[in-house]
Amino acid sequence: MVLLSGGLDSATVLAIAREEGFSPLALSFDYGQRHRIELEAAKQLAADAGVQHSIIAFDLRQFGGSALTSNLDVPKNRAEEQMSKAIPVTYVPARNTIFLSMALGVAETMGAADIFAGMNALDYSGYPDCRPEFIEAFQKLANLATKAGVEGQTFTIHAPLIRMTKSEIIQTGTKLGVNYALTTSCYDPSPNGLACGGCDSCLLRRKGFAEAGVTDPTRYQ
């Protein structure tokens, strides 16, 4: 199972999982995100890869607490030093814990033991639930929490991008034939789907493409 947000990281993870010989189900979450347009990108990426795709819905706007799930403004044009200083308001409380928990439920129901996710702890926004120690702790939990785990199946949380730079991710995906024109990274796209170009996610994406020497196919405002 591959968690597929529709962004460039998870699109690359999908290609890596397939390269490793897995025939994954792509799983996306409709969680009330401001940038819900990413679900369309996820659909197209799954179709492009010829893999099955499921969307699980649960509305995190029920508790909010983030610029992605409430009316708080998404910060724009922050300097890199700012990004690394503090966890920004785009942090969604417990998001990746909730995502991996839901994925675990789906995986256990389907009999899948391998969950791939695009967490990355180098070129990222400082989210605590993107760090290797978080992934390790979740994997341990998964094997204690489930009937499958108790009965001897071992769940593995694969986070192949965890120590890669954005530029390395893009180079890897480009080699594997990922069509990055189908991906979307922007936290605050315009209604017609153009990326803002200034949110942390756009800034990291632009820098990554520039450093990788690959043309960024994104249409910016």
Add this chain to the structure above:
Amino acid sequence: MVLLSGGLDSATVLAIAREEGFSPLALSFDYGQRHRIELEAAKQLAADAGVQHSIIAFDLRQFGGSALTSNLDVPKNRAEEQMSKAIPVTYVPARNTIFLSMALGVAETMGAADIFAGMNALDYSGYPDCRPEFIEAFQKLANLATKAGVEGQTFTIHAPLIRMTKSEIIQTGTKLGVNYALTTSCYDPSPNGLACGGCDSCLLRRKGFAEAGVTDPTRYQ
């Protein structure tokens, strides 16, 4: 924050948390459970205790895999040896992981650090996500996963019932004034709200009241 299902365990936990001096928010989950009637019980219990009550909705029937979230039959009148032998079909894949993850998101958003839950590893159905090692692993994860955890807040998952028998739970709650007539335990209640009397949850409840020497106020079919 107290996870309040509407059953006797969580009603007792709510009373324990208040006895310990907390002014908790009661949190319930509308997850597509067959015994959705328990949400009415939770509302009444919260009102009875004079605490704030929130319900978060997410539909686990999207992946099913359990007699509580699909059309599988709920087993009836199983002997105790059977209950302890294998994890039954009422097990919901990753349920308590999902519940605690959602609770963590709500708690972090509200600035709460203490999460109380009614997991019990003695008189229970053998669910893996009711064991002390699961609670410990989740607490560790919670502190790695969150902005609050990184910034120095320590989340504590309180599971005061974890090593109590059902009879001890009922005796404790009775001393604390819990109105067990408001609680519901049945996995498969009739449309008019009568308990089936034969599912694992009813059987454990009946045995608990009998052993505690307390009259079970439940209306059975």
